[in-house]
């Protein structure tokens with residue numbers, strides 16, 4: 001296995017995460033002993049990326065059970081309900097968060113001995129981590145043949161090992177393509193305002209020697225027009241039943257450019273990101289984050305005091321702009337309403 005980043009793991013009874021806010025300048029790890037600390041780290045983006053948020057949430061619920069002094073099932077259930085509510089409120093767009101809570105609730109929702117439930121929740125959270133890596137690797141295998149030799153691939157945000165339990169969705173695909181064809185080149189959108197592309201994607205790719213150029217978000221049109229981009233691959237935070245895709249703000253713009261220039265636009269995401277309860281993307285909740293992410297770059301203020309700011313963290317790309325959705329189950333194309341429903345039934 002070529003990737004080297006450990007995003008999140010159990011160390012004894014603590015959950016340890018690499019602090020993604022300070023990368024690439026510092027490689028620091030934060031230890032979490034409580035679900036509240038995990039919730040805080042999700043909210044503040046110590047950990048981010050839908051699948052990684054899902055793993056952190058599952059581990060947070062296990063921590064909540066371990067923290068609880070409950071001696072009866074009813075007491076434990078009350079504590080886990082409170083923790084689930086608290087974790088659910090941290091970031092609204094990533095479907096994997098609710099999915100992970102659901103996975104854990106299947107365990108604690110059944111009456112049982114509190115210590116058995118504690119052990120089962122910790123075990124399930126580790127399984128979710130391992131399953132996520134396996135799903136990412138499967139996506140890479142399915143998607144790699146879609147890319148032409150020497151492909152110049154644009155990606156937006158960070159959908160890498162850092163955004164998952166390891167390997168990555170969109171970057172997992174890029175890793176798999178690179179293993180077969182070391183002549184590829186990646187364009188990494190900087191991804192304002194949080195700079196996931198410049199700070200995290202570039203860091204991951206550089207670590208593995210995958211050729212990569214950072215571009216600012218407003219440069220991609222220039223490269224599409226010059227014919228210097230052969231394919232786009234991005235991750236997703238939530239995919240609706242009809243194939244509409246929520247992902248990092250700016251993804252929609254890239255999809256429109258790709259369509260205009262006849263460039264394939266691929267989305268790589270595990271089925272834990274697919275929300276069949278939503279018929280289309282119009283009901284996907286879009287998180288709006290603090291304005292200081294826009295007015296400041298790091299600690300440096302770049303906008304006038306008191307200026308009005310909007311900061312939606314995600315947008316929705318309509319399914320018509322998506323050439324294919326790659327999940328661990330394979331490559332899915334229109335009509336997504338059928339191909340995605342099939343995936344879920346098959347699980």
Ligand code: MRU
Pocket residue numbers: 048049050051156157158159160163164168169170196234235236237247248249313
């Ligand atoms: O705000 P973030 O950094 O959590 O947003 C992350 C993204 O938009 C990713 O592209 C998405 O979660 C997929 S990660 C495999």
